[in-house]
Amino acid sequence: MGRIVLDKVSKRFGDVEVIPPIDLVIEDGEFAVFVGPSGCGKSTLLRLIAGLEDVTSGQIRIDGNDATNLAPAQRRLAMVFQSYALYPHMTVRKNIAFPLRMAKLDKAEIDKRVANAAAVLNLTDYLDRRPGQLSGGQRQRVAIGRAIVREPAAFLFDEPLSNLDAALRVGMRLEISELHKRLATTMVYVTHDQVEAMTMADKIVVLRAGHIEQVGSPLELYRTPRNIFVAGFIGSPRMNFIEGAEAAKHGAHTIGIRPEHIAVSSEAGPWSGVVAVSEHLGSDTFFHIHDSGLAETLTVRADGEVGFRHGDRVYLTPRDDQFHRFDAKGLRIE
Amino acid sequence: MATKASRSAARVMMAPAVILLLGWMLVPLIMTLWFSFRNYQPLRGGDLGFAGFDNYIRFVTSSAFWPAVVATLVIVVGALAITVMLGVLLAILLDQPMWGQGVVRILVIAPFFVMPTVSGLLWKNMFLDSVNGLFAHLWKFFGATPVEWLIENPFLSIIVIVSWQWLPFATLILLTAIQSLDSEQLEAAEMDGAPVLKRFWHIVIPHLSRAITVVILIETIFLLSIFAEIFVTTAGAFGTKTLTYLIFQRVLESQNVGLGSAGGVYAIILANIVAIFLMRIVGKNLDA
Numbered sequence A: 001m002g003r004i005v006l007d008k009v010s011k012r013f014g015d016v017e018v019i020p021p022i023d024l025v026i027e028d029g030e031f032a033v034f035v036g037p038s039g040c041g042k043s044t045l046l047r048l049i050a051g052l053e054d055v056t057s058g059q060i061r062i063d064g065n066d067a068t069n070l071a072p073a074q075r076r077l078a079m080v081f082q083s084y085a086l087y088p089h090m091t092v093r094k095n096i097a098f099p100l101r102m103a104k105l106d107k108a109e110i111d112k113r114v115a116n117a118a119a120v121l122n123l124t125d126y127l128d129r130r131p132g133q134l135s136g137g138q139r140q141r142v143a144i145g146r147a148i149v150r151e152p153a154a155f156l157f158d159e160p161l162s163n164l165d166a167a168l169r170v171g172m173r174l175e176i177s178e179l180h181k182r183l184a185t186t187m188v189y190v191t192h193d194q195v196e197a198m199t200m201a202d203k204i205v206v207l208r209a210g211h212i213e214q215v216g217s218p219l220e221l222y223r224t225p226r227n228i229f230v231a232g233f234i235g236s237p238r239m240n241f242i243e244g245a246e247a248a249k250h251g252a253h254t255i256g257i258r259p260e261h262i263a264v265s266s267e268a269g270p271w272s273g274v275v276a277v278s279e280h281l282g283s284d285t286f287f288h289i290h291d292s293g294l295a296e297t298l299t300v301r302a303d304g305e306v307g308f309r310h311g312d313r314v315y316l317t318p319r320d321d322q323f324h325r326f327d328a329k330g331l332r333i334e
Numbered sequence B: 001m002a003t004k005a006s007r008s009a010a011r012v013m014m015a016p017a018v019i020l021l022l023g024w025m026l027v028p029l030i031m032t033l034w035f036s037f038r039n040y041q042p043l044r045g046g047d048l049g050f051a052g053f054d055n056y057i058r059f060v061t062s063s064a065f066w067p068a069v070v071a072t073l074v075i076v077v078g079a080l081a082i083t084v085m086l087g088v089l090l091a092i093l094l095d096q097p098m099w100g101q102g103v104v105r106i107l108v109i110a111p112f113f114v115m116p117t118v119s120g121l122l123w124k125n126m127f128l129d130s131v132n133g134l135f136a137h138l139w140k141f142f143g144a145t146p147v148e149w150l151i152e153n154p155f156l157s158i159i160v161i162v163s164w165q166w167l168p169f170a171t172l173i174l175l176t177a178i179q180s181l182d183s184e185q186l187e188a189a190e191m192d193g194a195p196v197l198k199r200f201w202h203i204v205i206p207h208l209s210r211a212i213t214v215v216i217l218i219e220t221i222f223l224l225s226i227f228a229e230i231f232v233t234t235a236g237a238f239g240t241k242t243l244t245y246l247i248f249q250r251v252l253e254s255q256n257v258g259l260g261s262a263g264g265v266y267a268i269i270l271a272n273i274v275a276i277f278l279m280r281i282v283g284k285n286l287d288a
Ligand SMILES: Nc1ncnc2c1ncn2[C@@H]1O[C@H](COP(=O)(O)OP(=O)(O)OP(=O)(O)O)[C@@H](O)[C@H]1O
Pocket: A013, A018, A036, A037, A038, A039, A040, A041, A042, A043, A044, A045, A192
């Protein structure tokens, strides 16, 4: 069980309203991801749910019970911190057992659960080491281990992978997703990495300055972003935005087209421009195109084999069914 | 210091300081060692020749030796216990965000800047005096008979004075240690279901353990040699004669320089044992 409901929850620090009143429902067993630019209040929102910060107004319900004024420990939530927050003077075993010891479980039960968690997370060989003797990925797993032994109603993750290198991050991303499938426990995950958001989430919550800009599945957000902010935030590389006459042709103030929906050729196309930079990723190539007369830079994705160079003139063909139209306020026009 | 020239220049420039320091330390040390093996009694004929280990044996077999050891231990342990415990509490208190934090911190540190002699006299006359002391007034206010602190509770009095002097030091070191505690660790413990006291015990105290050890060792080195506080308050009466005070009496009151020097050498050895532990711990701290 673990259905989390935020009902007009708001948070101020002194005079600054970091989170304006927001409503949000995270269903039981769901993997919800909060994304947004730095400083938009993702961590604050997570800490409000955890009970590490008091709400200024509104109500938090967990499984139907009012948890607004419950102490963090009584909410049956487990949190994994960005810094891992392992206890440096305790061995891995003691770290993982700590919440169980605090809950006064008997020794046999503690040992059983620690052994289980260690097996799940491949930590069995490291149980007698201290956190200082572990690698970043192992520390991360210990932090997760400490969370799962409690069998919480929901897991809260605050940018858990941001201290890992790229390869490990991909690995841990998969491990966390697998863990979610296996445990089927609600997970709330904060990140500013939209690849993590797209690949892991059942539901993405896009935040800007504390406001919820859009809530939906990754594909919903990709296909029908509700406004320019979400359109620009979800998808990599970023969507191209075009204003002016070209947009007016489509009856919009701004039109957006994703790099993967523009074809590039050396012969013909409705748009043209000069290649400024080409980024070869092997599988894909990204061209950054100047002098198109539409926007300062257009980004285009092409096959890895396409080999235009700096200074080449190219022709672009957007896919007509993939235009996103926005009005002057930046809202989507259907 | 890359080149030969700059290295030798550095040596030349450091020389005065090194020579001064060496002289300052070595001359008294060698004199103490020298006298400790001589039968030197200035008022009874001066240097009466080589004494072997007589002084060393006489110092530890005298009837005043063990009481002095006990007195020293009582004062050191008492002051350590008070400064460490109150130091931890004060450090936690000062770490809380509050109004006027800067001023409060300076006030807390202030006693450290008062000379031992002065603080001894200050306490003796302003707090502990049975006629005019603040405590006497307090006792009278509640209708009790004022206590002759230095006579009735000489150890307690001296321990309180010394603790008052050393509490700022302990607080300062422990405060910096507490400030380096990652607040996410405390939050993690909170989420793990540890209430305030358990967080203190399982997270804060282990985090402070090294700082506490350093405080204990540094304070021990200095507390072993407290003298002024005793000299100006009880003057060694009422059983408060510590090792240092005993050495002082042997040299100046009994005019037996040899015997006192032997006591001094014992004190040096003792302080060095503590210092070795200190260096190890501090060294470890720097490695980690
Ligand atoms: N204790 C605090 N007191 C005052 N302001 C705060 C406090 N904590 C956070 N804020 C402010 O609230 C806003 C949101 O902070 P928050 O840490 O939630 O951002 P975030 O989305 O997690 O950013 P990041 O991606 O950088 O971690 C920021 O503008 C921050 O300055």
